[in-house]
Amino acid sequence: MFQISQQNLKKIYNLRDTFVDEHFGLDMYNYQRGPSNHVIKSVLQNDGDEIPMEFSRQSGKTTAVVATITFLSIYIFALLKDMGLPVRKDASGKREWASIIFAPTQEQGKTDFDRFKDNLAVVQKPYKLKYSEYNRTTLKLSNGVKIYCFPLTLNSKPESKTADLIVLEEAQDIPDLMISKAAEPMGAATNATVLWVGTAGYKKCRFHNVIQRRDKEGLPIYIYDKDSIIAEKRARYLLTKNPFHLNYELFVEKRVKDLGEDSDHIRTQYLLIWVLEHGQYITDENLMNLMGTYDEIFYTTTKTWAFIDWAKQRDRTVVTVLDRRLRILSWLEMRGHNYVDQWEEAKDFLKGFPNLQRLGMDVTSTQDMQKDWVENDMAKEKNTGEWVAPTEVVGINFTDVQQDAMYRLLWRLMHDVTKKGKVLRSSRIRFPKTESPERERFLWEFSNLQKDIIKKKLWRVEAPKGNQYGDDYPDSLAGAAWISLNPDPQKKRSRGGMV
Numbered sequence: 001m002f003q004i005s006q007q008n009l010k011k012i013y014n015l016r017d018t019f020v021d022e023h024f025g026l027d028m029y030n031y032q033r034g035p036s037n038h039v040i041k042s043v044l045q046n047d048g049d050e051i052p053m054e055f056s057r058q059s060g061k062t063t064a065v066v067a068t069i070t071f072l073s074i075y076i077f078a079l080l081k082d083m084g085l086p087v088r089k090d091a092s093g094k095r096e097w098a099s100i101i102f103a104p105t106q107e108q109g110k111t112d113f114d115r116f117k118d119n120l121a122v123v124q125k126p127y128k129l130k131y132s133e134y135n136r137t138t139l140k141l142s143n144g145v146k147i148y149c150f151p152l153t154l155n156s157k158p159e160s161k162t163a164d165l166i167v168l169e170e171a172q173d174i175p176d177l178m179i180s181k182a183a184e185p186m187g188a189a190t191n192a193t194v195l196w197v198g199t200a201g202y203k204k205c206r207f208h209n210v211i212q213r214r215d216k217e218g219l220p221i222y223i224y225d226k227d228s229i230i231a232e233k234r235a236r237y238l239l240t241k242n243p244f245h246l247n248y249e250l251f252v253e254k255r256v257k258d259l260g261e262d263s264d265h266i267r268t269q270y271l272l273i274w275v276l277e278h279g280q281y282i283t284d285e286n287l288m289n290l291m292g293t294y295d296e297i298f299y300t301t302t303k304t305w306a307f308i309d310w311a312k313q314r315d316r317t318v319v320t321v322l323d324r325r326l327r328i329l330s331w332l333e334m335r336g337h338n339y340v341d342q343w344e345e346a347k348d349f350l351k352g353f354p355n356l357q358r359l360g361m362d363v364t365s366t367q368d369m370q371k372d373w374v375e376n377d378m379a380k381e382k383n384t385g386e387w388v389a390p391t392e393v394v395g396i397n398f399t400d401v402q403q404d405a406m407y408r409l410l411w412r413l414m415h416d417v418t419k420k421g422k423v424l425r426s427s428r429i430r431f432p433k434t435e436s437p438e439r440e441r442f443l444w445e446f447s448n449l450q451k452d453i454i455k456k457k458l459w460r461v462e463a464p465k466g467n468q469y470g471d472d473y474p475d476s477l478a479g480a481a482w483i484s485l486n487p488d489p490q491k492k493r494s495r496g497g498m499v
Contacts, residue, residue: 002044002045002046002083002085003045004041004044004045004083008083009037009040009041012040012044012079013033013037013040015071015075016036016040016067016068016071017033019071019074019075020067020070020071023119023122023123023126024067024119024122026063026067028064028067029060029229029232029233029236030232031055031059031222031224031228031229031232032060032061032063032064032067033064034220034222035051035053035064035195035222036064036067036068038051038220038222039051039068039072039165039193039195040068040071040072042193043072043076043164043165043193044079044080044083044085046085046164046190046191047191047193048187048191048192048193048194049193049194050193050194050196050210050214051193051194051195051196051220051222052196052207052210052211052214052221052222052223053065053195053196053197053198053222054198054199054200054211054221054222054223054224054272055197055199055222055224055229056199056224056225056226056228056229056252056269056270056271056272057199057269057270058248058251059224059226059229059248061197062111062112062115063115065112065167065169065195065197066112066115066116066119067119069099069116069147069165069167070116070119070120070123072097072099072165073097073099073120073141073143073145073147074123074127074143076097076145077095077097077143077144088164088190094144095144096144096146096162097144097145097146097164098145098146098147098148098161098162098163098164098165099145099146099147099148099163099164099165099166099167100147100148100149100150100161100163100165100166100167100183100186101113101147101148101149101150101167101169102149102150102151102152102158102166102167102168102169102174102179102182102183103149103151103152103168103169103170103174104151104152104153104169104170104173104174105151105153106136106149106150106151108151108169108170109149109150109151109169110136110149111169112149112167112169113136113139113147113149116139116147117139120139120141127143128142129141129142129143130142136149137149137150146161148161148163152168152174152175152178152179152182152183153175153178154175154177154178154465156178156182157182158182160185160186161186162186162187162189162190163186163187163190163192164187164190164192164193165192165193165195166183166184166186166187166192166193166194166195167195167197168183168194168195168196168197168198168207169197169198170197170198170199171196171197171198171205171206171207172198172199172200172201172203172205172207172208173198173201174205174206174207175464175465176205176206176464176465176466176469177464177465177466179206180206180466196210196211199268199269199272200267200268200269200271200272200273200274200275201268201274201275201279202264202268202274202275202276202278202279202280203276203279203280203450203464204276204280204447204448204450204464205464208274211223223272224272225270225271225272226252226270226271227271229248230248230249230252233245233246233248233249234246234249252270255270256270264278279450279451279452280447280448280449280450280451281407281411281446281449281450281451281461281474282411282414282415282446282447282449284447286414286415286427287414287443287446287447289427290414290427290429290430290431291430291431291432291433292327292430292431292432292433293433294327294430294432294433295432295433295434296329296330296432296434296436296439297329297330297432298329298330298349298352299352299353300323300329300352300353300355301354301355302323302324302355303323303324303355303357304321304322304323304324304329304353304355304356304357305321305322305356305357305358305359305360305480305483305484306319306320306321306322306350306353306356306358306359306360306480307319307320307359307360307361307396307476307477307479307480307482307483308346308359308360308361308362308370308476309361309362309472309473309475309476309479310339310342310361310362310370311334311335311336311342311472315470315472316333316334316335316441316470316472317333317334317335317339317342317346317472318331318332318333318334318472318473318475318476319331319332319333319334319346319349319350319476320473320476320477320479320480321350321353321356321480322477322480322481322484324484325428325430326413326428326429326430326481326484327429327430327431327432328429328430328431328432328442328477329353329432330432330438331438331439331442331473331476332345332346332349332438333437333438333441333472334346339370340373343370343373343374343377347377357392357484358392358393358394358483358484358489359374359392359393359394360393360394360395360396360479360480360482360483360489361374361393361394361395361396361479362395362396362397362398362475362479363395363396363397364397364398364399371393371395374393375393378393394483394489396479396482396483396489398475400454400455400458400460401458403458403459403460403461403478404458404459404460405482406478406479406481406482407451407459407461407474407478408459409478409481409482409485410429410474410477410478410481410482413427413428413429413481414427414429415427429477429481441470441473442473442477445463445469445470445471445472445473445474446473446474448463448464448469449461449462449463449471449474450462450463450464461474461478
């Protein structure tokens with residue numbers, strides 16, 4: 001990493017201000033200038049910083065991003081030379097600098113890309129620029145600068161490039177898996193600066209995590225809600241008397257009047273409040289309210305119910321045990337694909353609960369064979385008198401309808417249900433206070449568990465895509481709650497089950 005003096009940085013920022021004003025008539029607001037300065041500094045120093053930038057909708061974030069990239073595209077090599085800093089070269093030995101704009105869809109990235117093309121059209125002649133490639137995803141300039149624009153969806157396969165600056169537009173909507181799998185590797189060889197751009201959203205994501213982490217570490221974050229944007233524009237109006245600076249306030253006032261300040265759209269897009277309770281299955285605050293005052297229990301003669309969520313691919317097999325008060329007594333976690341060995345381990349674990357009323361398990365796809373040989377094995381042991389429980393084994397097929405019913409039931413058991421401000425029933429699920437790897441994994445998976453509405457208004461509850469996430473503990477608990485509260489858990493019923 002290279003350090004640039006504050007004096008030289010000030011000169012570069014002034015050059016940027018002159019450039020964007022002269023060519024685009026842009027007198028940046030302070031909320032635009034701050035992140036722009038940070039990007040320029042990070043790129044020149046090659047420090048690989050992550051820069052989160054949340055702006056109220058329609059306040060000029062795209063203008064700031066595009067103006068900054070345009071300035072770097074014109075001056076990057078001259079600035080590096082003046083600072084005595086190295087210039088990256090491609091395989092043929094020619095100098096090269098590249099920026100990649102990623103967005104959830106091609107159309108969203110196209111907004112930045114088209115604006116960038118418009119800017120280049122203005123400066124092309126005075127800076128004697130030519131294009132060696134010009135299409136909907138790629139701009140290659142004669143000075144060695146390359147700009148790419150790719151969508152990042154779970155199905156997209158962007159062509160691998162090498163980037164010095166990565167821009168993640170509408171970062172709150174880009175799948176975490178694609179950021180780590182497709183975007184970040186393109187900046188690994190160059191220690192690229194990553195600019196996260198977006199608004200608040202409904203689900204935890206890498207963008208949200210970067211903001212939270214940097215805030216805790218005291219690192220710069222750039223968050224400007226509608227009120228801070230309006231305040232700066234008013235100040236600019238008082239200075240210039242140009243009514244243009246009041247237009248944004250008038251626009252936002254109309255949006256708030258139409259939708260209401262408490263609407264989710266205004267809260268996420270203009271107030272920049274993350275409404276996690278709508279996209280996350282349970283918020284961290286509600287989850288931690290479920291911690292009990294008891295230690296993990298591995299043996300009891302009270303009535304219990306257990307559910308096995310068998311491992312699929314790289315997942316974990318998880319066994320959850322509940323008592324009649326819907327307390328999670330303990331968990332068993334197993335890895336590997338040898339289900340016979342897993343059942344032997346699970347069987348030893350379950351013998352600590354001799355009054356087990358019902359054992360449930362996931363029989364989705366071919367896993368129904370596990371249920372068959374579990375029943376056969378239990379029957380053999382019952383004949384020898386070594387197995388005293390349970391009286392019933394239940395197989396649950398995790399169809400969309402079944403999952404909807406189970407997770408709606410579990411949601412009600414994990415939240416205080418209210419009507420007109422009155423609590424109808426307090427949460428009943430509890431987990432032990434004992435710290436353990438199983439409890440930490442349980443908390444991690446529930447903390448990141450996401451809820452979507454799919455066809456026929458069914459809930460789809462699952463982990464985000466990515467190896468670091470999982471939903472084995474949630475599936476196991478949802479199954480355990482379902483079989484413990486339903487007299488006939490395999491009987492078809494309307495959505496939501498019974499409580």
